[in-house]
Amino acid sequence: MNIYHICKYTLFNLYKFNNVILYMDNLVTNLSYFIEQYSFVDEIEEGDKLYKYDDKIMVRKNSYFQGLSRYFLNETRENSLIYICQLHEEYVHFLYELIDELESDDNETLIMIILRTLNLNDKIMYALKCLDLTYEQNYDQLKKIIKIIDNVFRVFTFKTTMIKAKKINK
Numbered sequence: 001m002n003i004y005h006i007c008k009y010t011l012f013n014l015y016k017f018n019n020v021i022l023y024m025d026n027l028v029t030n031l032s033y034f035i036e037q038y039s040f041v042d043e044i045e046e047g048d049k050l051y052k053y054d055d056k057i058m059v060r061k062n063s064y065f066q067g068l069s070r071y072f073l074n075e076t077r078e079n080s081l082i083y084i085c086q087l088h089e090e091y092v093h094f095l096y097e098l099i100d101e102l103e104s105d106d107n108e109t110l111i112m113i114i115l116r117t118l119n120l121n122d123k124i125m126y127a128l129k130c131l132d133l134t135y136e137q138n139y140d141q142l143k144k145i146i147k148i149i150d151n152v153f154r155v156f157t158f159k160t161t162m163i164k165a166k167k168i169n170k
Contacts, residue, residue, distance in 0.1 A: 024107070024109045024110065024113075027097070027098065027101065027109075027110070027113050028109070028113060030094050030097075031094075031113050031116060031117060031120075034090075034091055034094060034120065035116075035120060036056075037056065037057070037087055038057075038087070038091075038120060038123070038124055038127075039056075040057050040058060040059045040127065041120075041123040041124050041126065041127035042123065043059050044059050044127045044130045044131070045061075045062070045130060046062075046130050046133045046134055047062030047134055048060060048061055048062055048130065048134065049062075049066060049070060049075070049077070049080065049131075049134065050075075050080040050083060050084070050131070051070065051073060051075040051079075051080070052075075052079070052083050057080075057083050057084070057087065060075075062134075077135060077139060077142070078141075080131070081141055081142060081145060084128075084145065085145060088145075088149055088152075092152055094117075095117070095152070095156045098110075098113065098114055098117060098156075098160075099156065099159050099160065099163070102114065102160060102163050102164075103163055114160055117156075118156075118157060118160075121153040121156065121157070124149065124153075125146075125149070125150060125153065128142075128145075128146045128149065129146070132146060
């Protein structure tokens with residue numbers, strides 16, 4: 001092998017390494033974005049309702065003025081459901097991106113991203129269950145959305161587990 005081939009090989013590996021780092025940075029950035037967008041899940045309790053402010057879902061705490069403020073801001077439970085569905089649609093793309101990446105690579109950073117994502121999924125499900133209790137479990141559209149989101153999270157958990165198991169057994 002001459003010096004040209006060694007340099008070319010080294011540059012190719014550096015390029016490949018830099019692309020992996022940039023891609024991991026992109027995944028970390030995306031995860032941070034979704035943690036920020038889903039920050040309402042950390043503060044929601046039964047009785048609280050959701051609204052949107054500056055393109056971010058926020059929690060309106062249960063109070064005497066909750067209904068009045070929601071009325072003046074033209075916020076409804078249907079709007080809240082739309083906000084959740086829009087955000088979840090983006091989030092699902094991110095989940096599939098993680099699965100695709102895990103199939104080709106399983107470095108430590110990716111594993112940490114997936115663990116944080118699984119934690120976020122649990123928090124999202126808790127928040128949705130709080131909303132279901134808030135509406136006294138009689139809002140059928142919310143129940144359907146909860147079921148869909150729960151199924152997506154179960155598939156994500158199953159796929160990531162199966163991919164890791166296949167890699168361990170190799």
